[in-house]
Amino acid sequence: MIVPGSASQALAAALADHAGRPLATPEFRWFPDGEECASVPDFEGQEATVVAATDSNDAFVELLQLQDAVREAGAETVTTVLPYMGYARQDRAFEEGQPVSARAVARAVSTGTDRVILVTPHEPDVADYFDVPVDVVEAAPLLADPLPAGLRDPLFLAPDASAEGLAVAVRDAYGGGETDFFEKVRDYDTGEVTVTPTDADVTARDVVVVDDIIATGSTMSEAVAAIRERDCGDVYTACVHGMLAGNARTKLAAAGVTRVVASDTIEREASDVSVAPLVADAL
Structure with a gap:
C-alpha cells in the first residue's frame, strides 16, 4: 500500500497508479501545543511504501510517525521513498562542533x-549514512521532456563542475x-555564493541552466543574469527539486x-x- 506524507500527495497518487498498488488516506491533525499526529486508519496489507518529501523539520517528524503508524497497522515490510531529502547538503561538518546533519536524519x-529510495540526492554519498539498503533514482533526464522542441543551438549549463553530469543527462x-558549467565558490562562513560566467559563446543561443535543486534562487538568478548580459536567446532553468523558497x-x-x-x-x-x-520501477 502506498502511504503519502502531506507534502507528497500528488506524487504518491501517481506512484500508486504506476505501480498498481492501493493508496492509503492518512489523517493529519495537530494538537493545541503544535504537535502533529499522523495516522493511517485505512491501511491494509503487510507491505507499506511511505512516500514523503522531507522539505521541512515538520515533514521529518511526520515521516517518522507514518513509519511507526504503518508498523502499528500491521506492515511487516516498510519501504521509505524520499523524493526530496532535506539536510542532504549538510553532508559534512563545515566547522568544528557542527553536526553532520545528513547523517543524523538518515x-x-x-x-x-x-x-530507502532516494531521488537525486544533492550529495550521492549521503546514501552511505543510512543503516538500511538504499536505492538512488536519477531523475535529471526527465527534465528534458517539458523543454520546448527546437531550442536554438542549445547550451546546457551547470552552476558548477560538480553538477555538469546533470546538464549532460538533460542534454x-x-x-x-x-x-558547460560556471565556476561557483561558496563562502561557508557567510553563505554567500560567487558565480563566474562560462566562456562559452551564448550569442543568439537558447540556454538551459540545470541544477539538482533551486532553493532560494539566488545562485541560479545570478548565473542567469550573467549570461543574459551576453545577448543569449531564451533562458530556461531546470531542476529536479524545485524548492523555490520565499521569493525565488x-x-x-x-x-x-x-x-x-x-x-x-x-x-x-x-x-x-x-x-x-x-520510483515505480525501483520498488
Missing part, C-alpha cells in the same frame, strides 16, 4: 524502515546541444528566466514532470 529514518535526453520565483523572473522546469519531488507550481514512473 539514521533516524533508518530506524523505521527496511529500505542527452533532449537529443542535442552542448554542455520572482528572482528568476527578474533575472530573465523564460520558464522554470522542475519535477514533483517537491510539489510546486513548476512541477512539470513526475518521478513516479522511475
Whole structure:
C-alpha cells in the first residue's frame, strides 16, 4: 500500500497508479501545543511504501510517525521513498562542533524502515549514512521532456563542475546541444555564493541552466543574469527539486528566466514532470 506524507500527495497518487498498488488516506491533525499526529486508519496489507518529501523539520517528524503508524497497522515490510531529502547538503561538518546533519536524519529514518529510495540526492554519498539498503533514482533526464522542441543551438549549463553530469543527462535526453558549467565558490562562513560566467559563446543561443535543486534562487538568478548580459536567446532553468523558497520565483523572473522546469519531488507550481514512473520501477 502506498502511504503519502502531506507534502507528497500528488506524487504518491501517481506512484500508486504506476505501480498498481492501493493508496492509503492518512489523517493529519495537530494538537493545541503544535504537535502533529499522523495516522493511517485505512491501511491494509503487510507491505507499506511511505512516500514523503522531507522539505521541512515538520515533514521529518511526520515521516517518522507514518513509519511507526504503518508498523502499528500491521506492515511487516516498510519501504521509505524520499523524493526530496532535506539536510542532504549538510553532508559534512563545515566547522568544528557542527553536526553532520545528513547523517543524523538518515539514521533516524533508518530506524523505521527496511529500505530507502532516494531521488537525486544533492550529495550521492549521503546514501552511505543510512543503516538500511538504499536505492538512488536519477531523475535529471526527465527534465528534458517539458523543454520546448527546437531550442536554438542549445547550451546546457551547470552552476558548477560538480553538477555538469546533470546538464549532460538533460542534454542527452533532449537529443542535442552542448554542455558547460560556471565556476561557483561558496563562502561557508557567510553563505554567500560567487558565480563566474562560462566562456562559452551564448550569442543568439537558447540556454538551459540545470541544477539538482533551486532553493532560494539566488545562485541560479545570478548565473542567469550573467549570461543574459551576453545577448543569449531564451533562458530556461531546470531542476529536479524545485524548492523555490520565499521569493525565488520572482528572482528568476527578474533575472530573465523564460520558464522554470522542475519535477514533483517537491510539489510546486513548476512541477512539470513526475518521478513516479522511475520510483515505480525501483520498488
